[in-house]
Amino acid sequence: MSQTTVCTIATFTADDLLRHLPELGALLRACVHDGxxxxxxMPCDVEESEGFWRGxxxxxxxxxxLVLLVARQGETIAGTVQLDYDTMPNQQHRAEVRKLLVHPGFRRQGIARALMTELERHASALQRNLLTLDTRTGDHAEPLYTELGYRTAGVIPGYARGTHTHEFDATTIMFKAL
Structure with a gap:
């Protein structure tokens, strides 16, 4: 059972991202270090993590x-998620959920669910009625996505190298019609 906590969710601008680059980089590193x-x-250093946000x-x-949503507890960035809606002309009805990140110290408090709910609100406002995402098969996020109404389209074996190993993990491709 997850505990719900109060967090605020903001839509970051490009300027906000630059102002909070060290915090966003630290969030990414903490999540990668946690697997x-x-x-x-691994290793995922400051240059690589901040380079991701910048580049x-x-x-x-x-x-x-792309919409970047940021969840905060007080002044601390606790999580982020991205809505990528830069699609081809024949795909203007869909968008992709990217990089749902919740700092390990803030997990199981309802932050991921709150971020996803706000992401779906943004998708609807952009008239995107189909969302897709991928997640490591068996990862702790997979049941959350299922609870939120995402359905499995398929599983691709050997999709990506493990964070801490040289083995390849499967990924589950999921979708949700809004």
Missing amino acids: ASVGFV KVLPSMRAGG
Whole structure:
């Protein structure tokens, strides 16, 4: 049973990202060090984690194709999620959920659920009625997505290298119609 906590969720601008770059980098590192399968492997240092936000997320935000939501407890960044809606003309009805991150010290408090609920609200406002995501098969996030109404489209074996190992993990592709 998860405990619900009070957090505030903000939609970050590109300027907000730059102002909070060290905190966002620290959040990513904490999640990777805790084993999160979010594209990085150990060791994950400051340069790599901040480089992700600066080099991958920031350009998409500036181009107008990505929403970055940030959950805070007090002044501390506790979690983030991204809504990527930079799609081809024949896919203007869908978007992708990317990089749901909750700091290990803030897990099991309802933050991931709150971020996902707000993400879906943004998707609806953008007239995106189909969301997709991928998650490591068997990861602790998979049951959350199922509880939120996401359905499994399939499982791809050997999809990505483990965060702490050289073995390859399967990924589950999921979707939800809004």
